[in-house]
Amino acid sequence: NAGVTQTPKFRVLKTGQSMTLLCAQDMNHEYMYWYRQDPGMGLRLIHYSVGEGTTAKGEVPDGYNVSRLKKQNFLLGLESAAPSQTSVYFCASSYGQGSYNEQFFGPGTRLTVL
Amino acid sequence: SQQGEEDPQALSIQEGENATMNCSYKTSINNLQWYRQNSGRGLVHLILIRSNEREKHSGRLRVTLDTSKKSSSLLITASRAADTASYFCATPTPSNNNDMRFGAGTRLTVKP
Numbered sequence: 569n570a571g572v573t574q575t576p577k578f579r580v581l582k583t584g585q586s587m588t589l590l591c592a593q594d595m596n597h598e599y600m601y602w603y604r605q606d607p608g609m610g611l612r613l614i615h616y617s618v619g620e621g622t623t624a625k626g627e628v629p630d631g632y633n634v635s636r637l638k639k640q641n642f643l644l645g646l647e648s649a650a651p652s653q654t655s656v657y658f659c660a661s662s663y664g665q666g667s668y669n670e671q672f673f674g675p676g677t678r679l680t681v682l
Numbered sequence: 683s684q685q686g687e688e689d690p691q692a693l694s695i696q697e698g699e700n701a702t703m704n705c706s707y708k709t710s711i712n713n714l715q716w717y718r719q720n721s722g723r724g725l726v727h728l729i730l731i732r733s734n735e736r737e738k739h740s741g742r743l744r745v746t747l748d749t750s751k752k753s754s755s756l757l758i759t760a761s762r763a764a765d766t767a768s769y770f771c772a773t774p775t776p777s778n779n780n781d782m783r784f785g786a787g788t789r790l791t792v793k794p
Contacts, residue, residue, distance in 0.1 A: 572724070599780065610770060610784040611725070618780065626781055658724055666782045667712060667774030673724030 570594055572674035574659050580680045581649045589644040589677050591659030599662045600642040601626075601671065602634060604655040611658065616666070617642055649681045686714070686771040686785040694791040701758040703788040705771030706751075712779070714747060714754050715772045719787070725770065728756075763794045 575590045591600065598619045603611040603626075613626030617636040631653060633645045642661075646653060656678050660671040686707045695701055705714070713732045717725040731738045731747045731754065738745045744757040758765055768787040775781040 601780075603784075608786055610786045612784075613781055616780050624780070627783070660725075665779045667715075667779040668730075670715075670727040670730065671717075671725075671782070673726070675724050676722075 572659055572661055572672050574657075574674040574677050576677060577675070578678050580682065581646075582682050583650060585649050586645070586647050587649065587679075588646075589657055589659075589679075591642045591644070591661075591674060592640055593642075593659075593661040593672070594640065595661060595663075595672065596639070597661035597663050597672070598639070599664065599666060599669075600636065601660040601662075601666065602632070602642065602644045603658045603660065604628065604653075605658060605676075606655050614644065614657075618665075649679075651681045653679065654681045655679060686773045686783060688769065688771055688785040688788040690788060691786070692789040692791070694793065695761060697761060697763055697792055697794050699761055699792075701761050701765070701790055701792070703756045703769050703790070705754045705756070705785060707754075707771075707773045708752065709776045710749070710752075711773045713774075715782070716743075716745060716754075716756050717770045717772060717784075719768045719770065721767070728769075758790075761790075761792045763792050766790060766792045 601616040602614040615634040620639040659674040662669040662671045689704045716728040770787045772782045
């Protein structure tokens with residue numbers, strides 16, 4: 569039982585490049601989330617999904633796209649990376665709605681955009 | 683925008699002492715959660731307290747919630763060096779129970 573895993577762990581991009589971050593969970597959770605964490609600002613929700621095939625915007629969705637083609641996977645894409653997207657990205661999942669249920673977090677992906 | 687804000691930003695104590703961290707929030711909530719983050723790791727859920735609960739315990743953790751003051755506190759008793767971490771409170775936004783807002787956290791250092 570691996571919980572929530574994220575790929576890759578580290579990545580350096582040049583401005584304008586694209587990439588996809590992969591999140592996988594093996595707990596059969598319906599809900600999945602992508603957050604970014606910046607120094608002194610806590611976590612901010614980028615996008616989330618309440619089930620396979622669904623996605624919704626969070627607090628800071630601009631510049632990101634997501635897909636949930638399979639229940640266990642939640643992908644975060646950056647189409648044209650900008651230095652402002654330098655951050656640590658965390659994926660999380662929960663059995664039910666985030667406010668009523670424990671969220672399980674992955675180990676994070678540290679992204680640097682030059 | 684942040685819904686919850688932790689206080690203090692940083693706290694340094696000796697092993698065996700108690701640590702108290704506070705969280706204030708802006709709007710009415712159904713519940714509040716506390717999470718811990720060790721350096722370089724993902725967050726780990728500690729406790730969820732509902733709006734109709736005033737206090738909740740889990741091992742050495744004690745969480746209180748005062749909805750009239752829109753505040754919560756996390757007490758760690760008999761702290762250990764392994765408790766060194768950042769602690770975050772999280773509350774839902776008023777219009778979306780899937781959108782949890784995390785504060786900037788309290789950085790706790792427990793010296794052996």
